[in-house]
Amino acid sequence: MAKVLILGAGVAGHTAAMHAKRMLGNKHEITVVTPNSNWNWIPSNIWVGVGRMTKKQVIFPLAPVYKRKKVNLLQAKAVTIHPEGDGESNQGAVTVQYTTGEKSGTTELLRYDYLINATGPQLRFDLTPGLGPDGFTESVCTYSHADAAAKKLKSTIEVLKTGKRQTLLIGMGHGTCTCEGAAFEYIFNVDHELRRAGVRDLAEVIYITNENELGDFGVGGMTFEKKQQQFSSEDWMNGLFSKHGIKTIMAAHVTKVEPGVAHFEQVDGTSGSQTFDFAMLLPPFRGVSMNAVDKAGNDISEKVFAPNGFMKVDADYSGKPYEEWVASDWPKTYESPAYPNVFAVGIAFAPPHGISKPRKSPNGAVIAPAPPRTGMPSGVQGRIAAETIADRIKNGNQQPAKTASMADMGAACIASIGNGMLDGSAATITMGPIVPDFEKYPSTGRDTVITAGEVGLAGHWLKRLLHTMFIYKAKARPGWSQIPE
Amino acid sequence: MNDQTMMDGKEGRRERNLFFQFYRFLALNLKIFMMTKHKH
Secondary structure: OOEEEEEOOOHHHHHHHHHHHHHHHHHOEEEEEEOOOEEEOHHHHHHHHOOOOOHHHHEEEHHHHHHHHOOEEEEEEEEEEEOOOOOOOOOOEEEEEEOOOOOOOOEEEEEOOEEEEOOOEEEOHHHOOOOOOOOOOEOOOOHHHHHHHHHHHHHHHHHHHOOOOEEEEEEEOOOOOOOHHHHHHHHHHHHHHHHHOOOHHHEEEEEEOOOOOOOOOOOOOOEEEEOOEEEEHHHHHHHHHHHOOOEEEOOEEEEEEEOOEEEEEEOOOOEEEEEOOEEEEEOOEEEOOOEEEOOOOOEOHHHHEOOOOOEOOOOOOOOOOHHHOOHHHOOOOOEOOOOOOEEEOHHHEOOOOOOOOOOEOOOOOEOOOOOOOOOHHHHHHHHHHHHHHHHHHHHOOOOOOOOOOOOOOOEEEEEEEEOOOOOOEEEEEEEOOOOOOOOOOOOOOOOOOOOEEEEEHHHHHHHHHHHHHHHHHHOOOOOHHHOOO | OOHHHHOOHHHHHHHHOHHHHHHHHHHHHHHHHHHHOOOO
């Protein structure tokens, strides 16, 4: 009986667990370790954050699903990876620390034959003093954060209704943030709610971002083709922001947040401060706090993890300059180069470099969006890691790994602009590949048939459909495996 | 200012046309489904 250990139960980890169980059945042991008791459909946190959905609508408890599917669930966090085993055995192991119940705080060593690291991000609010729910800004990264943001937004709208002007600052709380799409969605949903409440004219809505141009989204922007004419995602987004009366602070690194004021510096060396009555600023992501040790107990974290804490996989980490970046730098199999029975998927794998052009302020602050690895690519990576492992367990370790490079994978991003079955809207962006490949598509780096963007109610219906469909899938209801990632 | 007055021209009319939006909903579903079937 082989033991498959999966760290994390987000989109990537949960998808990997469900597919591994489907392919391996009860003959092998699948164990999931996660500090969270609930599964969260994170894209809908945006709607929780504006009070259009409740927390309960975007989460469900994992335990009943895993019990039904006969997958072991441990509510714990991974602390140390022992990829070479320890003094007692050559078999790889992970030290986990329980986070709830009677065992809370105690540690246990879990052995594995195959390990999937899908631990997701560590939300590093601390990298910007004053950032986050423990500081002076809101967040929508978790359903609890989103719920708190909704309450604060509601009170801001109440103040606006009294006729008092308010400033709402939404965007990225650090120069190295990712998930610009989430901040984009949130600001347009807030705009929609302000219009719905009839107070938009009294509100100043400001978007602060580490993107050099609007529409970059951490993927270096996109070029669309319509009626044989090309236009950029920057043009498209400039039009949308202008149409909604949203001001922008571009290429910014928020250095510090104090009560009611965010301080920032920009790529051109400009420093500034922006006052606010309501702020939702996303934090930068880093890998979770986890180290790796060899058989003798010596720290080998540098061999296993990149400096940002994400796990090294089959990517090119040589640190070449921007001009030399190529699509083939990106990983295909998500296997650790040092330990082929260890995989890292979703946000947990270390990207070889950004996709957007890296920039620094004269003070040396990096101001460049990190590449997104969420949603559709996360799910695909989780599935192919599970497929590789199942194939090797059934047919031997010589079986080649399945591949799914982000430089060959398309993605759809449906960015909500407002929730409502008749008055809602969304920007639907499809792109292929996610990482531009200028060797294959010399003109724009992407397939112009696949890469497109449009705004409309259809996008809102689609996003709402995906909400229901992916929660159904994650609950492993009948036919779940037929629903694509 | 509301969403209706912000939009103008053909694009704006299409964004409010339920029949056109339903057609786009079906077309986008099909496009995304086909993208997921792409072999890596």
